[in-house]
Amino acid sequence: MDKLNNIQVFCRIVELGTFAAVAREMNLSAMMISKYMAQLEESLGVALLNRTTRQLSLTEAGEIYYYRSKQLLEDFSELDEYTAQLGRQVKGTLKISAPIDFGGIYMVPAIDAYQREHPGVRIQMTLHNSRVNLSEGSFDLSILVTDSLEPGVVARKIAETRLCTYASPAYLAEHGEPEQIDALHSHRCLHYIDTPHKDYWVFNIDEDEVKIKTNWHFASNNGRALCQAAALGMGITQAPEISVANYLAHGQLVEILQAYRMPSLAVYATYLQRRFLPAKLTTFVDFLIKYFAENNNYNDDKLNTREKTTI
Structure with missing residues (x-):
């Protein structure tokens, strides 16, 4: 060797x-x-x-x-x-980290569409909810759904979503609909494990972030499991709108406590700043921005796709 x-x-x-x-x-x-x-x-x-x-x-x-x-x-x-x-060929292997829910629901169709345009690019996607250290070299690109960014990365917004609170019509018919966030203490809540907010749910009151600790009945680190539980009437869940779009479309879930909805969360494609960025990376990020702008069926807000470098 x-x-x-x-x-x-x-x-x-x-x-x-x-x-x-x-x-x-x-x-x-x-x-x-x-x-x-x-x-x-x-x-x-x-x-x-x-x-x-x-x-x-x-x-x-x-x-x-x-x-x-x-x-x-x-x-x-x-x-x-x-x-x-130089040979005008976009090729190579692109290693991506993405959140379980966003990656599993939305990234696969986007990757399929991208590879139809660039068949020479192989994509390896790892799904987990932990942030990765891009400087370790295991991934070229990390997809984050977040309201905060760590220093040292270039972040380009590919989409955005709202953090809202949901329940099934059946649950609300049986237990009643909470009108104030304090009323959640008397409801069965479905809690997402390992968020930056730990054991708390976050709400917006007069532009201020308010956290409350819910009396959760079922918890998981998988958003799809929590959405399914909510659709079955097991309780109330708080989740990004992108995770529940299908349940909303079919009437299995409805949004509650709309007056306390948090500002939108951004979905970022993040990568390290380099003197030269490979075409497999730049073409993929550019494609994601265009793709989600054209297939934005969960949020009517216009996307802001400006590149952002955290320092």
Whole structure:
């Protein structure tokens, strides 16, 4: 294995944390990964990693070498992308992170439409509700439904949605409709786990954000499960409008407490700022902006698609 590949192995060890994880990713044995790491350190004449039985850590030299190596690998990747674009071919593998609900409901049709225009681009989408650290290199793009952004990323708004409160007609007929947010304490609530607001629901009163802790009856980290539960009459749920659009269209859910509705949440495509952005990334983000503007069947508000860099 040549030195460039040894550098790639070293960087992935730092990012994944163990030799075994890198071995699984590269479909090699841990012994081979250890051999490549030893070759790199021998060629440099310095230790890059501190090894103990429990963990790995970077030496001072290793920390410097990692960040310079990471930049070198990114430069090579950008060179490949640039060369491919000279032939007017948009191709490569695009790795995307997206929220479970938005990704599962809305991203697949968008990806299908994009790949019809750019069949040379392969897309790998991972669905989860945790924010990813793009600087670790596991993803090219992260889709976020949020009212706040972390520093150090470029964020382009692809859509927006409202955070509202919903219940089924059957539930409201049996339990009555709450007119004030304090009335939720006497209702069965369906709570979304792992939001930035933790155990609280958020509402808007005279332009101020108000949080209340509900007496939840059923909780999940899956919005579709909560929407189904609400449609079955199990209780009241608070969710982005995009998650309940189908239930609203079929009359299975209705919005309540409209006077306390929060301002819109933005759906962002986020990525790291680079000197050169590969065509697979730029064409995909541009396509998403156009796609959701043309297929915006859950929100009549006009989209603001200006690029935003957080600092």
